[in-house]
Amino acid sequence: MKKFITTVVFLVAILLTIVCFPRTKEHAVVVTSNDNYSEIYVSEKLYKVKFDKKYPVGTVINYNYNFFKAFNVKVLSPIEERVMKTNNGIYDLELSGELKADDSITFYYLDKNNNIYPLSKKKILIGKENIKTYLNKKNNIKTFIITPYDLSSMRVGISTTGFNSLKHSEIDLTCLEEVNLYNLKENYKKTIPKNTKIKISALNDKIEFNIDNQIKVFSSRTYLKGNNIKIDNITRGIPKFTPSYSGTLEFTNDKNSLYMINEVDMEEYLFKVVPSEMPSSGGLESLKCQAIAARTYALSDMLQNRFAHLGFYVDDSTQSQVYNNMETNELASRAVLDTKGLIMTSNNEPIDAKYYSSSAGVATAYEDVWFNADWSSENKNYYYKGSYVDDKSLPNNENEWLSFYKNKDLKAIDSESPYFRWYAHFSKNALENSLKKSLKIIHERRPNFIEILQNNAKINDIPELGNIKDIKVLKRSEFGNIMEISFLFTNITVNVKGDYNIRSAIRCNKDFSGEIIPIIRHKKEPLINSNFLPSSFFAIEKDSEGFTIYGGGYGHGVGMTQNGAMEMSKKGSSYEEILGTFYKDVKIEKIY
Template identity: 50%
Template sequence: MKRNLILIGAILILILTYVFFPRSVEQGVLVNSDSTYSTIYVDGKLKKFRGASDFPKLSVLDFKYNLIKAYSFKCLTPLTERIMTKEASTYDLEKSGKASLSAKANFYKIDASNSINPAAAKDVIVGKSNVKYVKNSKGELKTFLIYPMDFSKMRVAISTTNFSSFYHKKTEIKCEAPAKLYSKRDNFSIDLPKDSLVVIEPSESKLNVTVNNKTNSYSNRVYLSGDSLKVENIVRGIPSFIPTYSGTLEFTNISQSICMINEVDLEEYLRKVVPSEMPLSGGIEALKCQAVAARTYAISDMLLNRFSKLGFYVDDSTQSQVYNNIATQTLSDQAVNATKGQILTYKGSPIDAKYYSTSSGTGVNYNDIWFNADGSSEDRPYLVTNNYLTPKKELPNTEAGWLKYYKDNNVAALDSNYPYFRWRVEFSNQGITNTINKSLKTIYSKKKDFITIKQNSKELSEPIELKELKEVKITKRSEGGNALEVSFIFSNAELYVKGDSSIRSILKCNSEYSNEATTLYRHKGDQLTNVTFLPSSFFSVEKSNDKFTIYGGGYGHGVGMSQYGAIELSKKGTKYTDILNTFYKGVKLDKLY
């Protein structure tokens, strides 16, 4: 009997301990609370606790709880510094510097109505002021509250002359209006009069900043804000000019080079993108199309966080969209103003607004250009195969048919009045063999998975010297006509190349690679020499004796909006909304702000 009482007592103690034993929660996020219950996100999961909290919704709370109730609520104060760069485990805070990311970090997105849902690290956009975050006891960033974002500012990497690099050895800026030089981390601010000259050079991990011949050294990011900042170490455009920027220029020492970022109003950014990307000759409706597409592209890249390790959204070259390569123009300014805040969306999200120069009479799906080595690709249902022939007729479905199509300079299509609608390049056998051998090493080092080399039916692990090209075959082609995979049959091996960028790069039309005069003939008769890479992957190849001729069409990737197609429709009086719907399918024109 006594033994049973002891056992019962032990069980009661265990039950009471289990019921009343306090558990701790670090950084739960309060969703709502009434007189009885509190609903709280804990580690990304919504949980309900008995016990009221007096703190407002979205408070970040440490608290204890047992099976009876939650108690001892403590509200934590979030930090609000901008996150300037992001790496997998480290974020750079604007004032306090680098901070580690907790392995158990939680991200929450809050919408305009204050509803909260779990999010991810990708939803933290660098350089924005819409994020609050809380550190844990180790000083690691653990809880992130991501609020609706202001889209009206862009962060653009400014390249060196010829867009050759993000990294500058030295920058020289003439302030053509009063400006301000400052650093939030080094805690200084200097007002500069008009015509001040600011020279910035890296020195080990610091920046040497010379203002009107007086030099100071700073350990951290430096900013220069003004309405007219002329960067005198850069040359842009044809005819050439020295570019001027507005907003803020931001300078960071990265490996003893300067990364220069222009934080600028989005509409001002577009005023310098639209004339750099599209000629004025197309008229106002085509320029409106370019403004909407460029604005959408910029927002899409911002959300994609492509360059978050360096702290910007887009660069100023064709890698993103060309910025400030041509001076602003009245007509393109009108197009930007007329479409202010307008972007293209698909199911409520900004689209990936791809555009390119000239079609070959067709456009192709997104996944015909951007795909992984295994053939998989992201879904872009609004970027689909298009037929721009006038009148429309059935596209070829055989290699002989495509060769005939690309050889025909009289095909009537939306873009057929423009120089790159048709083109051809002639190589001798030795010339094309030289080109492929020289290009192959570079491409193989960057995109190995898109290259296959076989010798005696055995796949090789490294490139070899290829000898005497015998035949070129398009082994896989899209419905819209671009080459997806090309095989090159040599006397000693077979080379298989897939993917738009790899195919275009392997066939450089350049004497530096071919070791012979290599000319690209456009369909109006003009000739170009030393073209860097093939204008497009829309082509067929014909062999005659010792000569290979590539017959092709279009300039660019062929996905989304053909800029010259938009120009042609604009000249015919088509409104920009209808032009956009010609190239992007199932999209909606929304006003972002």
């Protein structure tokens, strides 16, 4: 009996320990709270808990609990700073600097109706003031609370002259109006007078400002805010001009190179994108199309966090869309203002609004241009695919495509474009010279998109090339663009796939071919010393002297053809009609 009582006491003690022993929940996020209980998320799992008081939705807490109650509730204080960059689990906060993410980091969205829920996409938008950051006991980021964000501003990476690099060795500028120089981390602010010249240099890991021969050195991100800040050592455009920027210019030092980011209102950004991407000769409606497409494209890139590791949404080159490469003009600015806040959406999301200069009379599919090395691709069905030629039938074989690209008399949506038809003739020697250099570059930069065969067996490196014997199209989309091409030499065969790779394999530049290969356009003067073919919409004709490339269009062939939009505008089409020609099943919606 004594042994039984001892056992019962022991079991009761264990039970009381289990029931009463305090345990801890960390980074619980309040979903609802009333007099009876609170709903909370812990690592995205939903629980009901009885607290002694109500807590506002979105409060982040640590607490102890046992079988009977929750107690020792501690409300955590957030870091309310912008995240300026993010890369591989490291988040660079504007004041706190780089912080590491916890292995079980969670993201929650608190919407405008005060509802909170976990985010399926583990992303935050850099540079936005809509984030609360919560750290765990190791000072790693454990929780992000994200609130609705403002979409009306852009962050643009500014390149050197010729868009050659985003890294600057130094930056010379003139403040055409009074501006503010400030550094938040170092609590520094100074007003810079009008017409002041500033030289900015990378100094080891610091940033040196030489302001009228007065030196100020910063150890962290530094800003200039104002209008008409002219960058004296950057040249843009034809005719050439020195660009100026408004909004905020942000400077950081990365491995002894300067990055310069322009944070600017979206519409101000478009004032300098639209004229850089489309001439005004097409009229107001085509410029409205360009404004809507450019705004949509910019927003799509913003939401994709494409350049989050560098701290901006888009760059200022053709990698995104060209910014500040032409002077602003009244008609383009009017088109931007007339369409303020308008974007194209599909399934309530901004589309990836691709556009390009001119077509060859056909539009191709997204997946026929942007695909992975294994041919996989995203499915984007909101682009028009098919013929723009009056006769909608398309060629079925290589001979028919060759005849198609030779035909200058076809009538299409943008057949008035100089690039509607073009050709370039290469001697065997010039083509061999070009390929010797270009194929090695492709192999170095995108090895998965190039295959080297010797005696029908794959090899890893490109040897010294023999004589060119032939060029064969291995894969062409049903809409005419080449997806994979084969160069047959006497000693090896090299297969190249991908739109840009194919276009940059056959270079007309004298530095590659040893001679200038003019690209003869069917209207206007030849294109001289081009670094790549205008498009991958082409066919090859071989003769005893070499090869002639007959092609059409300029650009990738997906989405809006700008020349086509301009021609439709001249004929009286509205921007809604024009956009509806190039993008299918999309809505035009106002986001602000």
